Amino acid sequence: xxxxxAFPHARLVVAGVPTPKQxxxxxxxxxxxxxxxxxxxxxxxxxxxxxxxxxxxxxxxPLTEHNVFRQMTHFRIPIISEGRGS
Numbered sequence: 001x002x003x004x005x006a007f008p009h010a011r012l013v014v015a016g017v018p019t020p021k022q023x024x025x026x027x028x029x030x031x032x033x034x035x036x037x038x039x040x041x042x043x044x045x046x047x048x049x050x051x052x053x054x055x056x057x058x059x060x061x062p063l064t065e066h067n068v069f070r071q072m073t074h075f076r077i078p079i080i081s082e083g084r085g086s
Contacts, residue, residue, distance in 0.1 A: 021056045 029036045047053050
């Protein structure tokens with residue numbers, strides 16, 4: 001579960017940490033649905049520009065994927081060097 005500070009009683013199930021673009025898109029759709037619909041969706045409820053949505057949902061940083069990582073919310077921190085701390 002995740003809690004947004006502006007919505008202290010809201011509980012949102014997440015599969016991962018959203019990118020900044022995804023977070024802004026989510027907040028706009030949640031808090032301003034009429035504006036979001038007018039800006040992003042056509043009369044049938046489909047995206048006006050699918051390419052823009054693909055860009056919003058693209059990874060910010062290329063990461064090595066693993067099935068375990070897809071199952072939890074976490075921050076991915078790259079390993080800088082193998083011998084660090086020894």
